[in-house]
Amino acid sequence: MSAGALHAASVIVFSGFFLASFYVIAVNQAWARTLFIWGFVGVLTVAGVTGYAFWPLFDWHLYPHTAESSFVFYEIRLSDKQGHEIPYDAWAASPTLTTPVRRYAARLIAYNDTRAEELARFFLVQANMYREHIQGGGQSKYAWYVFPPHQYGYSWDAEELSGIQTFSELHVFKREVQMSEDGKHILVDRENLVRTFSL
């Protein structure tokens, strides 16, 4: 489907879902409720079976593929003027998580220069704000009153950031990892610096 068709479908599904709900709630009749429930179960089934899930529907295909023994991923690391380099803490680019930040690392390679630089600048500015926040004794993402995040991962604390100055460069690394077939050991773990952005 083209982008236009996808946009149209997403507007139609979203409006249709809430207009139908509005109607059923307003008329408050048994036949309307029955129709609505079976319609709802029906569209959830279509979304789940076909994978064409337009908001607010979702396909819930989680980890459907088998894991290959070799994989490639991109990661973002930051460095200050003194050359201290540390991995990116996804919480700096709130409200997102570790896996999406990895996908953005791949996009920093795929995008044209204007977009890649705008995105890299965003990650750097956010990282510097969050660095100051943590170095100033601020709470990390695991504060007790915050709803448990969907994904835990590498994160900064004051100790990790000690001695680190303003981040001035963002490095995108390509990691090529080869596991043993039984998934118990790492056989090869190669990393290459593929792109550098400066603030």
Next chain:
Amino acid sequence: MRLFINYFAEPERFSPFNLLVARVVLAAYAIWKLLSYRLGELQHWPDFLFEQSLHSPFLPFVSYREYLPYVQWTIAFLIILVAIGVWRKWAAFLAALLLAHTIAIHYVVTNSGATFLPVVYALILYAVFEFQDPYHRTTLADIGRRGWTRSKSFLQPGKASRYRLDWLKWMLVVIGMTYAFTGLSKMASAQVNWFSPYNLSRTILRENIMSFGELLPAAALMIQSEVVLTMSTIATIIFEVGLILVIILRRRIDIFVLGLLGMHVMIALTMGIFFFDQFILFALFVPWDALVHRFTRGVWPTD
């Protein structure tokens, strides 16, 4: 005694009390989760990400996202109205609509926003079956005045001897369906290969390397045992696909719900991915009425 009620098998109870508990638990959970997200930060993300997203039609003006924290607080306010029973039907509908809108935009920067969708469904289904909930604002105020120990109206606020709880019935079906799709999609794309113990150990090792750079203690332990890995993959598919089956076959759901919650604990410990939401969503199906009855030694009426 059962730990979780299969409302598809028995949508009627001697009391509608579980509707009140479910409504308050859902509201507290939704508000806590919603206000934990820093949606105000979305305005700092580059505009082009929103422009090129499938969800761009949800933003009235793509570069203007400063209004989202106001929507966030409005949703929280509407959900409080649902909990205390003021204008609850339309408050639930409006909260669902605004929440679906807000997380559609949040989804642009992380797909974990989809964990909000069961809340949207719960609010819509509550509004649809709101007429079955006899705990109006006035009932609650009355209980507050007289004290709940002397008031029969907590477990039986109306004169009926049976109450229907279709809200929880259909919410259970929706949750069962989401698990079924997670299980069936694994079968559809990977077939029997998904059951290989090494598929799981490779997945665990890969996720640990990517998210932590090292192996979590539980992960290091788990990938050593083929028996544990094989049992885990088989149990995952049985519980994910089986839940909807036991629901619609009107059987007991306890073992399947506990199995799925165990699976979520294992995923959190071995991969750092935590579906805490599911622990609260399944709490909606606990027989709260029977628990209250037991712990008050039958002061409150029952069947």
